[in-house]
Amino acid sequence: MNFQALKLAYFSPTGTTRKVLQSIAEGIGAENVEHIDLTLPQSDDGSITAKSDELVVMGVPVYEGRVARAAIPRLERLKGDKTPAVIVVMYGNRDFEDALIELSDLSKEWGFLPIAGGAFIGEHSFASVDKPLANGRPDAEDLGKAKDFGAQIRAKIDGLEAFDDAALVEVPGNKPYIFRDRSAWEHIAASTIEETCTLCGDCVDMCPMGAITIEDDAVKTDNMACILCCACIKGCPVNAREVNNPDIAKIFGWVCKHYQERREPQSFV
Known part of the structure; x- marks a missing residue:
């Protein structure tokens, strides 16, 4: 199979998810790459269409073992038409828990066919020099693995006869998803x-x-x-x-x- 364009769609407040998606794109080797940066508030909240002959790589950070809640209304602007997708989550060295399977389910609701998935590590949001946790990640080794992942994706696509349910990837996670209660955090801010x-x-x-x-x-x-x-x-x-x-x-x-x-x-x- 082939695809006409590669689109990178991401919610990436500190830039770590964007870096990984860029390296994945390098590994895929597409000539035409479009960035759909959904991080900042935008006045245009209309839908963004992705055709069946395009490939979308979507990435989000993990909060409390789930897809970052704020990312969902941004990403749901994406409307696929049985469009192949690669789903990527970024977590701060603890665990991605149910985030990847949640993003898989969401992508299907939005009209996509998740054919590959990845969980990568980025510097934890609360990390500092005094209290480090995955500081500086994704590092060169991580980005190299992201590029290798992209090459694996390309190899899978080249071996497919069609983008259909047979190409779907299975990713780890639990259903129902892990419960998160942010009520105690709602008043806390930087x-x-x-x-x-x-x-x-x-x-x-x-x-x-x-x-x-x-x-x-x-x-x-x-x-x-x-x-x-x-x-x-x-x-x-x-x-x-x-x-x-x-x-x-x-x-x-x-x-x-x-x-x-x-x-x-x-x-x-």
């Missing part, structure tokens, strides 16, 4: 260290939820809109953003203690 902040506005521009504004010469954060992706923290040029919450610190401290051993990417073709 905040600004006012004495350090220069009001440059970079955090406003990079927030995927539009939760940050500058009003009356001060940075304001909508706590209910913040998803704790920490893009503003990692991207602030003067380190003026932080998550200063004892509950988060306790949870992340436990994760750091138990999940320092390097996890490796997993692929399913």
